[in-house]
Amino acid sequence: MNVSSKIDSYEVKVEPFHVDFRGRMFLGILGNHMLNAAGRHSHRRGWGITELNEAHHTWVLSRLSIEMNEMPQQYETVRIDTWVEGVMRLFTHRNFAILRPDGTPYGYARSVWAMIDMETRKPCDLLQLYNGDILNYVVSEEENVCPIEGHSRLRLKEPQLCRSIDTYYSDVDINGHINSIKYIEHILDLFPRQRFEQQSIRRFEIAYKTEAYLGDRLDFYIQQEDEDTVDVEVRKSDGEVACQARVQFR
Amino acid sequence: MNVSSKIDSYEVKVEPFHVDFRGRMFLGILGNHMLNAAGRHSHRRGWGITELNEAHHTWVLSRLSIEMNEMPQQYETVRIDTWVEGVMRLFTHRNFAILRPDGTPYGYARSVWAMIDMETRKPCDLLQLYNGDILNYVVSEEENVCPIEGHSRLRLKEPQLCRSIDTYYSDVDINGHINSIKYIEHILDLFPRQRFEQQSIRRFEIAYKTEAYLGDRLDFYIQQEDEDTVDVEVRKSDGEVACQARVQFR
Numbered sequence: 001m002n003v004s005s006k007i008d009s010y011e012v013k014v015e016p017f018h019v020d021f022r023g024r025m026f027l028g029i030l031g032n033h034m035l036n037a038a039g040r041h042s043h044r045r046g047w048g049i050t051e052l053n054e055a056h057h058t059w060v061l062s063r064l065s066i067e068m069n070e071m072p073q074q075y076e077t078v079r080i081d082t083w084v085e086g087v088m089r090l091f092t093h094r095n096f097a098i099l100r101p102d103g104t105p106y107g108y109a110r111s112v113w114a115m116i117d118m119e120t121r122k123p124c125d126l127l128q129l130y131n132g133d134i135l136n137y138v139v140s141e142e143e144n145v146c147p148i149e150g151h152s153r154l155r156l157k158e159p160q161l162c163r164s165i166d167t168y169y170s171d172v173d174i175n176g177h178i179n180s181i182k183y184i185e186h187i188l189d190l191f192p193r194q195r196f197e198q199q200s201i202r203r204f205e206i207a208y209k210t211e212a213y214l215g216d217r218l219d220f221y222i223q224q225e226d227e228d229t230v231d232v233e234v235r236k237s238d239g240e241v242a243c244q245a246r247v248q249f250r
Numbered sequence: 251m252n253v254s255s256k257i258d259s260y261e262v263k264v265e266p267f268h269v270d271f272r273g274r275m276f277l278g279i280l281g282n283h284m285l286n287a288a289g290r291h292s293h294r295r296g297w298g299i300t301e302l303n304e305a306h307h308t309w310v311l312s313r314l315s316i317e318m319n320e321m322p323q324q325y326e327t328v329r330i331d332t333w334v335e336g337v338m339r340l341f342t343h344r345n346f347a348i349l350r351p352d353g354t355p356y357g358y359a360r361s362v363w364a365m366i367d368m369e370t371r372k373p374c375d376l377l378q379l380y381n382g383d384i385l386n387y388v389v390s391e392e393e394n395v396c397p398i399e400g401h402s403r404l405r406l407k408e409p410q411l412c413r414s415i416d417t418y419y420s421d422v423d424i425n426g427h428i429n430s431i432k433y434i435e436h437i438l439d440l441f442p443r444q445r446f447e448q449q450s451i452r453r454f455e456i457a458y459k460t461e462a463y464l465g466d467r468l469d470f471y472i473q474q475e476d477e478d479t480v481d482v483e484v485r486k487s488d489g490e491v492a493c494q495a496r497v498q499f500r
Contacts, residue, residue: 015286016299017429020420020422020424021419036265074424169271169441169446170436170439172271173266173269174273174324176271193464
């Protein structure tokens with residue numbers, strides 16, 4: 001198979017209710033579009049959620065790092081390319097290019113996914129499953145470059161409690177878990193209006209640790225790394241970490 | 251012009267992150283799709299936001315009533331038909347049919363819109379604007395039926411404070427106003443998980459009164475009408491009513 005047959009492109013239009021007060025697409029909306037692109041790319045190759053669920057397996061998003069030169073504006077058309085860069089025993093690396101119709105980049109993203117058995121909740125060995133079929137879809141870094149840094153190791157030493165929120169009906173997905181996109185929204189909501197007036201998000205990283213459920217109270221701890229960088233840790237009321245994030249402004 | 255040329259159809263697919271824990275599309279997401287359909291229908295006829303903004307006019311959603319037999323499920327395809335049912339001096343009535351690909355209805359919706367002058371914030375006379383051109387797009391109730399009741403008159407006598415929330419970055423639209431869809435989300439979030447486990451929404455109505463802004467604290471007052479019906483009033487901290495809604499379960 002040639003490289004182009006392993007990369008899928010999806011076009012989306014930036015809708016009016018999907019932009020912030022500056023007319024720029026919300027990062028959570030972009031994340032949602034990327035996860036949809038990932039789902040469709042997998043589905044077309046027989047590795048989609050529908051196919052996997054029959055075998056009692058499912059994909060779990062573990063990490064997502066997005067780096068943007070510029071956020072798309074209302075009514076613009078955005079092309080999302082996605083491909084698998086690598087497969088390890090327990091994880092796949094999936095990349096994204098977020099492009100203008102002329103092919104110039106708005107930005108790029110990297111993600112890490114595990115596949116779990118839905119009954120045991122334990123990870124599966126991706127290299128053994130379906131005789132390692134997934135390796136057929138790998139596009140190496142040489143074949144299609146994703147020119148952004150890998151995921152950071154976030155270590156929050158003395159984070160300060162910034163906000164606590166209760167979670168409700170709109171926060172959870174079909175599995176009853178707080179959905180990956182809602183975490184992004186709640187994290188960005190920690191920043192005041194002025195921040196978004198003066199700066200834009202250069203890079204956003206998130207690492208999902210354990211599931212939280214409808215009704216869980218979430219505590220948002222923050223730690224300022226430097227003038228433009230804030231680390232966030234989201235904890236459940238028992239102290240367990242639901243996710244960690246790094247938000248870098250420019 | 252014949253009737254079919256005045257009705258537009260838009261197809262959407264129900265995305266994974268757009269369904270609730272029962273696998274049914276969130277009502278707010280459906281609302282968003284309807285507002286997009288309305289925007290595109292207007293745009294095609296020279297009455298879109300882009301065109302109007304040049305004349306310093308804009309559409310403002312005043313009322314929305316949605317009645318559903320069933321909510322679409324994950325991965326289903328939904329067709330949204332939209333048309334203008336009537337034009338009065340200060341308001342237009344726009345209807346929606348929410349259909350399966352085979353044309354059978356999931357449900358229907360009615361909406362009321364005003365056009366305002368962006369500088370004075372005063373309503374425009376729709377019958378005079380562009381020599382009453384908008385009348386060319388009216389589809390009467392006889393030509394295409396919208397078989398649901400009109401908007402109710404909501405009168406909350408002694409509502410009780412149910413929840414207060416602060417509003418953040420993700421709550422506001424390009425105008426800096428709390429966005430119409432977010433109100434729907436926040437209102438449905440007032441109900442506990444069990445309600446959605448045992449019942450589904452038969453009808454949802456909302457009447458937008460005054461704009462609220464990023465940072466405004468919103469108080470949600472509720473009044474139980476009957477076992478299945480709850481009225482909600484959202485007030486700003488100065489007591490002014492931002493919107494009123496009626497949620498009817500089945």
